[in-house]
Amino acid sequence: MTKAVTTRDKLMDAARTLFWTRGYSNVSVRDITGAAGVDAALVSRYFGGKQGLFEATLAEIPPWEALEAGPEDLLAKAAESFAHPFDPETDAANVFTMLIANVIDPEMGGKIREMVQQQLADPLAEKIGGAHAQDHAATLLAVLFGMALMRKNFQTNALAKKSPDALRAQIMRLGQAALET
Amino acid sequence: MTKAVTTRDKLMDAARTLFWTRGYSNVSVRDITGAAGVDAALVSRYFGGKQGLFEATLAEIPPWEALEAGPEDLLAKAAESFAHPFDPETDAANVFTMLIANVIDPEMGGKIREMVQQQLADPLAEKIGGAHAQDHAATLLAVLFGMALMRKNFQTNALAKKSPDALRAQIMRLGQAALET
DNA sequence: ACGCCATGTCAACACTTGTTGACAAAAAAC
DNA sequence: GTTTTTTGTCAACAAGTGTTGACATGGCGT
Known part of the structure; x- marks a missing residue:
């Protein structure tokens, strides 16, 4: 269930897992793309860069x-x-x-x-x-x-x-x- | 008072301040040596490396x-x-x-x-x-x-x-x- | 079939990282 | 005064960083 098909979702999932546990600057773009099985250049393409990817994971947090x-x-x-x-x-x-x-x-x-x-x-x-x-x-x-x-x-x-x-x-x-x- | 004279103490003071607030891997050796006004190579000489400097600041913590x-x-x-x-x-x-x-x-x-x-x-x-x-x-x-x-x-x-x-x-x-x- | 555009691949870039070794300067030992 | 040891300076290194641009590929409409 909840399988990630599009590579954008793969990146979001891997980024959330890694960023949220290790902290933003303790995770490299290649760490994320490696876990997602995706090329490192796609982070800049889809999210404008590492920072954009992190902020994308913040933006989807549901209200408490x-x-x-x-x-x-x-x-x-x-x-x-x-x-x-x-x-x-x-x-x-x-x-x-x-x-x-x-x-x-x-x-x-x-x-x-x-x-x-x-x-x-x-x-x-x-x-x-x-x-x-x-x-x-x-x-x-x-x-x-x-x-x-x-x-x-x-x-x-x-x-x-x-x-x-x-x-x-x-x-x-x-x-x-x-x-x- | 409590002025640091030896460069070893300068490094310890700067390292404690920076490591303890920003976290170990968010602080570079050059950050510390820059704040201490000391050459970057002296960290490896005195403490064996970045890790040794950090652990030195831990070792001097007094008991609670x-x-x-x-x-x-x-x-x-x-x-x-x-x-x-x-x-x-x-x-x-x-x-x-x-x-x-x-x-x-x-x-x-x-x-x-x-x-x-x-x-x-x-x-x-x-x-x-x-x-x-x-x-x-x-x-x-x-x-x-x-x-x-x-x-x-x-x-x-x-x-x-x-x-x-x-x-x-x-x-x-x-x-x-x-x-x- | 053709062109078009989204998508992915690859190599390279400028930069920072921690660490090392060669060398100079100063202090200490004799 | 001369050696020996400590202490500091400088340049360079290999590895890892985020990002970019050129190029290939695939699916789509027309």
Whole structure:
């Protein structure tokens, strides 16, 4: 299923996998085209260059489901996004790890910071409301990013072996603590 | 004060600053030697190469103060490490951001994961104790790494403008939530 | 059959990377 | 003062980077 036929899709798939895990400047054009089984010159033809290919993978990110719920379901939906093991296609936590992997990048870091602020922190603060909305939003994001970091990047096995139910409960508890005072 | 006289120290200082913020493979030898005002060939002479220079900056990291306290002061000391704005020399949070910046690196990622496990997660779990010691340790680390990430890497101004007292209280509250069942 | 255009192939480019070896200068040892 | 050792300078290297342009190929409409 979901087989990539056109070479444009082959490039997008390989680019998403590599860019999102290793970081933009740790992946060469030839790495991607090698994985896609495609000539290296086609990146410039289809996307205008390496940067265009990376930004194309960013442009197709779906909106975060937790932000479209009411303020009451927000925390539950956010926890749900992180409860299941990392599924390359559906799990929203992959986007979080992608943001972590690319925020340090000297070329893409600025764009990533913009994305976090405009597409995560600001909408979250608006949903949460109250006097400390921005503070609470940033703290909740810190909890979510921290969990994603420990599991995916640091590969802490203590968290990797937890059941989805236990994980969801834990993130709910931490999230509530983040939204207090 | 603390002026670097020997060129070896000049290289160490520049390497620490650049490697720790941009990540190992996003910094070239000429970047470092340029900042240090030193010839590029001296890196290989003094440290055996780029990798040796990076590992030299890792080897001089002092032990985390929070791990040397009793189990009771552990959370307070950990929160203290993250309460103050990032001071390049004294703050332990800089080490956390360095670990974040280099865990994605294709060459150094393995070493970084080892460090987190052996020097942070394992000793923390031993201090905490109990049936879910490893789980609690990983969750507490997730909170600390998440806060460091939001402040330093994503540069969220909502957290940057908080006072040390408010930050310490917030991390204490989150940390206690992390240590509950 | 012909031309046309999208698609893919290949070699080459200018540039940066980390590292090395030959050489000069300075400091230390004797 | 003369050797020996350390320390710094310079040019060059092989390998890898992103990108480009020339050329071949295939499918399409007319």
